[in-house]
Amino acid sequence: SKIAFLMLPGLGTKEDIKEAQQNGGSICRIATHCTEADVSIQHFGLARDLGLETVGFLMMAHTTPPEKLAAQARIMADAGCQCVYVVDSAGALVLEGVSERVEALVAELGDDAQVGFHGHENLGLGVANSVAAVRAGAKQIDGSTRRFGAGAGNAPVEAMIGVFDKIGVKTGIDFFEIADAAEDVVRPAMPQECLLDRNALVMGYSGVYSSFLKHA
Template identity: 90%
Template sequence: MLPGVGTKEDIKEAQNNGGSICRIATHCTEADVSIQHFGLARELGLETVGFLMMSHTISPEKLAQQARIMADAGCQCVYVVDSAGALVLEGVRDRVAALVAELGDDAQVGFHGHENLGLGVANSVEAVRAGAKQIDGSCRRFGAGAGNAPVEALIGVFDKIGVKTGIDFFDIADAAEEVVAPAMPAECLLDRNALIMGYSGVYSSFLKHAIRQSERYGVPAHQLLHRAGQRKLIGGQEDQLIDIALEIKREQESGTAAAT
């Protein structure tokens, strides 16, 4: 849940309907807005997980400070969240290690990767080697942008390097192929748009919005995404893609649009 979008009453309702884990997400510099929500979730006996989104945008040291805020509020596992799929190997390792050093036994550390640069699995391995205890993935990469780290690939890789997950590789591969794939409206693609998001550090949820504005205004989606990255837009600012589209449209009409 997102504080300000979801409320404390929503946490209570989720528990009343069988929920047992409360995952609370904030921008990586705004952990303080989650304090009351973590407090209530712990009072209700829920397992608590914190998401520091767009973790690539601040240093490992500053990220660890934000993780401390969540842990002190009652969060039991704080995630380094690569919302844009922009982190590359050492960037994951350094951030996870910083959180592990800061939190010690007070909270676990997790990692949530995206495939926008094709590194979701490799980054997850780096996270585990740096001390992460929880790793996110989804069958067939189902998720925003180019998708999340494919859980079936994660399990196969973890098996090969001796990391025990309790999940059978062949069973999860069957589930991904025979259950999840037929239910997906479309495959998550590592195409130009996704690559631009990872390269430019754009929140993965911007993809569909960029495609929509591209069709509406007749400007390339990848150019919209690149400029969104240049402006350092974050989740919740997707409407600014309209301004960017109009800007590019004016440049096209005057013959000054820069190639991306």
């Protein structure tokens, strides 16, 4: 296992990347809005110079068509990113929308960088969209136990592993062990469950990210 850390240019700095590495981080995930990949160039350069594994997040990917998203992915890859993610921040993408974007990135990046997918459950499609991403060529997929994440949560990794097992996608993760960890370790530690409630559902339907709820 590895420790990854996420930084957003403009909120985090290059010094934060150095500090995160000193504290055990080995994967640097750099996130920008899906039309602003150019603000990440210097940060990817530093991360690679430090010997970190690099991942790029193109957030709110549903707001940008596949060909333009692929052009933004190229900016990240040329800057040193080793895997560029289609990030469905609002949980608004539906199946074909995921496939089209992942396929566009795979075609653009080729062997220069891998493609990943990060899904949310606001329309209840986190796992299904992750399957669509894998079938479209994604090599890295995000998930979290008990859906822990923004809105209705991230794609539940315990369910994802079960589905991947059934369709023949090898993950190296034991289904029963991750299900036990989700139920016996993570659930008791959560202050509250991530719910597909009305707020989350409307955010997914409307394509709005949930961070404003902390201040509403």
